[in-house]
Amino acid sequence: MSTDTLTQNGQAAKRNFVDDFESPDFYQIDDLLTEEHKLIRSSIRDFVKKEITPFIEYWAENNQFPTEMVRKFGEIGAFGPTVSEEYGGGGLDYTSYGLIMQEIERGDSGMRSTASVQGSLVMYPIYAYGSEEQKQKYLPKLASGEMLGCFGLTEPNHGSNPGGMETNIKDMGDHYLLNGAKMWISNAPHADIAVVWAKDENKRIKGLIVERGMDGFSTPTTHGKWSLRASATGELVFSDVKVPKENMLPGKDGLGAPLGCLDKARYGIAWGVIGAAMDCYESARKYALERQQFGKPIAGFQLVQKKLAEMLTEITKAQLVCWRLGKLMDEGKATSSQISLAKRNNVEIALNIAREARQIHGGMGITGEYPMMRHMMNLESVVTYEGTHDIHLLILGHEITGIPAFG
Ligand code: TGC
Ligand code: FAD
Secondary structure, three states: OOOOOOOOHHHHOOOOOOOOOOOOOOOOHHHHOOHHHHHHHHHHHHHHHHHOOOOHHHHHHOOOOOOHHHHHHHHHOOOOOOOOHHHOOOOOOHHHHHHHHHHHHHHOHHHHHHHHHHHHHHHHHHHHHOOHHHHHHHHHHHHHOOOOEEEEOOEOOEOOOHHHOOOEEEEOOOEEEEEEEEEEEEOHHHOOEEEEEEEOOOOOEEEEEEEOOOOOEEOOEOOOOOOOOOOOEEEEEEEEEEEEHHHEOOOOOOOHHHHHHHHHHHHHHHHHHHHHHHHHHHHHHHHHHHOEEOOEEHHHOHHHHHHHHHHHHHHHHHHHHHHHHHHHHHOOOOOHHHHHHHHHHHHHHHHHHHHHHHHHOHHHHHOOOOOHHHHHHHHHHHOOOOOOHHHHHHHHHHHHHOOOOOO
């Protein structure tokens, strides 16, 4: 991990900032959670109030990835919560994982990206498809935050259709020769390792662990983002990189291997964005009660109440979808299309809630004094990555009709 952060926490903290966030629970969904779930949620919420929300506007405004958060996330168990304790994971269930993502994304989607890429897209493939040596070598360091990882699937010419990827490996006897490029890769500029998907000579997709420092491997930073500004995004460029044979993931190949990881990450996003939505809703509810126009709080106007009532309705529906999906994940019964429904629906409602909440704040809503603009800009990435809104619709269409309409 590079430690070149510019962050000076003392300078970054907002003056007089008090984060008194409490989540809405209109349908008493807390009654469906265990004491352990509530404890985990409350400890992550406290962490976010102390370590993220006082600084996040500064990081986002300055387009700064706070590298110190990697170790801190490791310390609180945000990396690989469902990975077994034997390899440094939390050994927790999927509802716990979802609640952790929800609380972190309440702070910021970019912070949740850092955690969910590390857990679902780097630790999960090593855990599920890796050799015993790979698991022992990488998982404990990834879990603790000693190492940061990234996941390279998307390419300049292949985003929604990763099956068309051009990145390739040649078998050179004692190693593979890796060539190609990936783009839009979260964590890439700071990553110690990359889980990379490439085609072999038989056009079969394989997963490889590529380490920083391997000759011919570079990770240029992507600049000019108006979204996920506290998350580092970059490219992965491979020019005749010699990858040792023991770095190939032996347990699974084909497009189903990376897509299996995406299922875990999409599940985490479905929960995560409820956090962003709740943050916007709570901010709007409080502002509407305080802000006076025409001699009374704007919360007293029917049109403002309509906005708040619709936000709470959609948050409640999203919470119920996630609670049920978490149970299905634990029972090993969740399908990819059920996960698509949750990801697609929840990101859309979060984005709509961010926009409506911004309107309730009037002009103040466009400033960094309130979180909506940052959440809204972040959610424009979230609605695109891990499968775009329309790709998830087509996955559902395929499930309903049996007819794929992708090509
Ligand atoms: P298709 O022919 O449908 O499937 C190919 C093989 O894959 C299997 N499969 C899955 N396996 C596990 N989980 C899933 N969700 C799966 N979906 C499909 C399928 O059974 C088949 O297996 P086999 O054994 O028969 O070969 O594939 P297709 O080429 O038609 O594409 C289908 C499509 C469009 C749904 C898929 O490619 C897709 O999901 N596209 C979206 C791409 C995407 O999501 N990219 C994400 C990149 S990573 C990222 O964005 C990280 S951001 C992280 C952050 O910062 O938080
Ligand atoms: P395209 O696939 O070119 O799509 C453009 C438009 O065409 C979209 O609206 C799409 O819905 C539409 N479209 C495409 N195909 C169809 C179709 N068949 N029918 C109808 N409409 C269609 N990738 C990684 O591998 N690892 C990462 O860590 C990662 N992090 C990311 C971080 C950020 C901030 C962003 C923005 C992206 C990240 N991605 C990552 C890439 C992300 O997964 C892709 O951007 C996404 O899958 C879409 O691919 P694309 O951008 O190439 O868009």
